[in-house]
Amino acid sequence: MGGGTEDTEAIAGAAPAPPRGRGPVVAALMLGMALAALDGTIVATAVPQIVGDLGGFSVFSWLFSGYLLAVTVTLPVYGKLSDTLGRKPVLIAGIIIFLIGSVLCASAWNMAALIAFRVVQGLGGGALQGTVQTIAADLYPLKERPRIQAKLSTVWASASVAGPLVGGLFAGYVDWRWIFLVNLPVGAVALWLVVRHLHEPARPAAGPRPRVDWAGSLAVFATATLLLTALVQGGVAWPWLSVPSLGLLAGSAALACLTVLIERRAADPIIPGWVWKRRTIAAVNLALGALGLLIVAPTVFLPTYAQSVLGLGPIAAGFVLSAMTLSWPVSAALSNRVYNRIGFRRTAITGMCVALAVLLAFPLLPFPGEAWQPALIMLVLGAGLGLFQLPLIIGVQSSVGWAERGTATASILFNRQIGQSVGAAVFGAVANGVLASRLAAGAGSGAGTGSGAGTGSGAAGSAGSAAEAGLPGDLDAVSSALSHPGALSASSEEYLRRAVDAAVDHVFVGAAGAAVLCVLVLLFVAPREFPVLPDE
Numbered sequence: 001m002g003g004g005t006e007d008t009e010a011i012a013g014a015a016p017a018p019p020r021g022r023g024p025v026v027a028a029l030m031l032g033m034a035l036a037a038l039d040g041t042i043v044a045t046a047v048p049q050i051v052g053d054l055g056g057f058s059v060f061s062w063l064f065s066g067y068l069l070a071v072t073v074t075l076p077v078y079g080k081l082s083d084t085l086g087r088k089p090v091l092i093a094g095i096i097i098f099l100i101g102s103v104l105c106a107s108a109w110n111m112a113a114l115i116a117f118r119v120v121q122g123l124g125g126g127a128l129q130g131t132v133q134t135i136a137a138d139l140y141p142l143k144e145r146p147r148i149q150a151k152l153s154t155v156w157a158s159a160s161v162a163g164p165l166v167g168g169l170f171a172g173y174v175d176w177r178w179i180f181l182v183n184l185p186v187g188a189v190a191l192w193l194v195v196r197h198l199h200e201p202a203r204p205a206a207g208p209r210p211r212v213d214w215a216g217s218l219a220v221f222a223t224a225t226l227l228l229t230a231l232v233q234g235g236v237a238w239p240w241l242s243v244p245s246l247g248l249l250a251g252s253a254a255l256a257c258l259t260v261l262i263e264r265r266a267a268d269p270i271i272p273g274w275v276w277k278r279r280t281i282a283a284v285n286l287a288l289g290a291l292g293l294l295i296v297a298p299t300v301f302l303p304t305y306a307q308s309v310l311g312l313g314p315i316a317a318g319f320v321l322s323a324m325t326l327s328w329p330v331s332a333a334l335s336n337r338v339y340n341r342i343g344f345r346r347t348a349i350t351g352m353c354v355a356l357a358v359l360l361a362f363p364l365l366p367f368p369g370e371a372w373q374p375a376l377i378m379l380v381l382g383a384g385l386g387l388f389q390l391p392l393i394i395g396v397q398s399s400v401g402w403a404e405r406g407t408a409t410a411s412i413l414f415n416r417q418i419g420q421s422v423g424a425a426v427f428g429a430v431a432n433g434v435l436a437s438r439l440a441a442g443a444g445s446g447a448g449t450g451s452g453a454g455t456g457s458g459a460a461g462s463a464g465s466a467a468e469a470g471l472p473g474d475l476d477a478v479s480s481a482l483s484h485p486g487a488l489s490a491s492s493e494e495y496l497r498r499a500v501d502a503a504v505d506h507v508f509v510g511a512a513g514a515a516v517l518c519v520l521v522l523l524f525v526a527p528r529e530f531p532v533l534p535d536e
Contacts, residue, residue: 022139026148028193029132031186032091033152035098036128037159039067039121039183042167046176053176056111065232066115070122071129072417073224077217078127079134079410080270083403084212087135088198090406094127095191102183130410135198137397137405142532143336145394150333153386157325216270219259224418226252231421235429275411280399283526284392285415287348290517291389292419296427297359297511298324298378301504308500309368316371323375324382331386338387344395344530349522351387356515358384363505368497388518395530423514430510431503438499 043050043063051060082090101121108114136148170178230248238244263269276282298321306317331351339347358381365373393412400408 024193024197025135025139026151028190028198029136029148030151030155031190031193032095032128032132033155034159035095035183035187035190036071036125037156038163038166039125042163042170042179042182044163044167046167046170046179049176050114051111054108054111054114059111059115062115063118065229066119067122067125068232068417068421069225069228070119071126072228072414072421073221074123074126075130075410075414075417076220076271076407078130079406079408079414080217081212082131082134082406082410084268086200087131087138087406088194088200090127091131091135091194091198092191094124094131095187095194096124097121098124098128099184099187099191100124102180102187106177106180130406130413133393133413134397134406134409137394137409138402142394142398143340145397146333146336146390149390149394150329153329153332153390157322157329211268213263213266213268213270216259216263216266219255219262220270223252223255223259226255228418228421231425234425235432240429271411272407274404275407278399279525279527280530281396281408281411283521284396284412286521286525287392287518288389288412289415289419289422290514290521291385292416292421293423293426293514294355294359294511294518295385296420296423297507298381300424301427301431301507302374302378305500305504306371306374309497309504310371310374311368312371320371320375321378324378324385327379327382328386331383332390333386335387335390339391339394344391345522345526345528347391348388348395349519351384351389351391352515352518352522354384355381355388356512356519359508359512359515362508367501395532398532399530401533427507427510431507434503434506435499438495438502 047060047063050063078090078094098121101117101119101124104117104120105114108117132152136152137145140148166182167179170176170182226248230245230252234240234245234248259271263271263273274281275285302321303317306312306320310317312320335347335351338350342350358377362374362377365377393409396408396412397405
């Protein structure tokens with residue numbers, strides 16, 4: 001019937017399976033992914049103990065920002081290196097660097113040293129995230145890729161549940177340094193399995209030696225570092241319209257121009273032009289960048305909503321969010337039954353339309369509501385995003401050959417990470433702006449006796465008015481105040497909970513806007529039919 005998207009992609013997915021014996025390599029990939037997945041959740045749980053031992057409360061957020069920066073800026077570099085030198089050496093190097101960083105973190109003597117060593121960990125984590133995804137696509141034909149991708153997604157889901165528990169046990173009953181040392185046996189097993197069982201096709205002896213674009217790598221690294229530092233620290237460590245923010249943004253723009261010039265002249269650029277010239281990859285880059293924006297709403301702001309509005313404890317708030325991480329891999333595992341019938345593009349659009357409806361439903365939840373209501377919304381959201389993300393990743397990986405797969409995979413993961421950084425900055429500003437406006441209205445009407453409907457007079461003035469009335473001045477301070485019963489009057493506490501509810505509602509509406517952007521990109525930028533190459 002016809003030559004449509006559905007038939008082309010379904011037939012291509014029926015290629016014969018590669019030889020058996022992939023079990024040890026899959027185990028290595030899952031262990032490698034576990035290293036990166038568990039890292040953030042375990043460290044977050046142990047922050048109070050780390051700060052109590054090393055000090056540095058004012059800069060502890062860099063434990064996460066530094067790691068994120070290192071992972072993000074190295075993704076395109078490792079992707080290109082895996083295409084040039086092979087997956088195996090890049091993955092081995094990534095595991096070794098990550099383990100060295102873990103040993104250094106466990107031996108840190110102050111907060112500055114720990115932050116520096118977390119950056120070393122991130123340099124290895126970038127290789128783990130991108131290369132594991134690429135090897136998974138190499139191992140499995142198109143028809144079977146959802147199975148391995150679902151296993152990798154399950155690792156992330158398990159980490160979101162097990163990480164806080166393991167981190168709390170180590171921090172509370174042993175020592176926080178063990179949260180880094182526990183990586184050593186896991187990494188050692190993964191390393192042994194990769195060395196022993198991962199075999200890549202032999203490369204031809206003849207021909208020119210692969211050239212690595214080291215100048216382009218350094219330029220990409222520097223550009224992304226300045227940009228992400230501006231996004232992560234803007235509005236936190238310094239105001240947005242301050243010299244550090246403007247200087248970092250201007251520097252990243254100048255370096256971006258320099259990077260383009262270097263890459264255009266390079267014989268084998270680290271970010272080749274075809275990444276953006278091919279409609280399939282360009283569209284998925286944009287769509288996953290918008291997904292990065294969207295995902296900030298549930299992952300960053302839902303725990304605050306659960307604790308400050310619903311009055312749940314940290315563990316219960318974590319379980320509300322975990323509903324999304326449980327349905328996501330299940331939906332992803334079943335996505336092949338959908339995209340083999342209707343195609344990658346239509347499957348992704350369907351998933352994002354489900355997510356859009358859910359995001360728009362969140363502001364309609366009753367106040368204060370019950371915990372099962374946002375949990376149900378997160379369950380459906382995870383199902384929608386599983387249908388959205390995985391078909392796009394598999395579609396891109398199936399549209400390129402082995403020699404381009406690492407670069408293509410790293411490109412879409414890089415854009416998703418950039419989207420998350422932008423989303424954290426934008427939605428953080430939105431939430432604090434809405435909250436400051438409500439607090440200013442509350443200060444003007446007797447600190448909590450009014451309805452909270454006013455518009456206020458800007459973030460800075462609003463925060464000042466709130467402080468004069470004895471109300472907290474930003475989202476973090478409000479969460480802290482609400483976590484101490486009796487610190488506020490009943491009317492003030494009620495008013496603050498409504499203010500947080502309004503702030504998070506606005507964030508979810510913004511996330512819905514990102515979902516609309518995803519759909520528009522897939523409708524008007526992505527090709528109707530994803531080109532699918534025969535399985536190698």
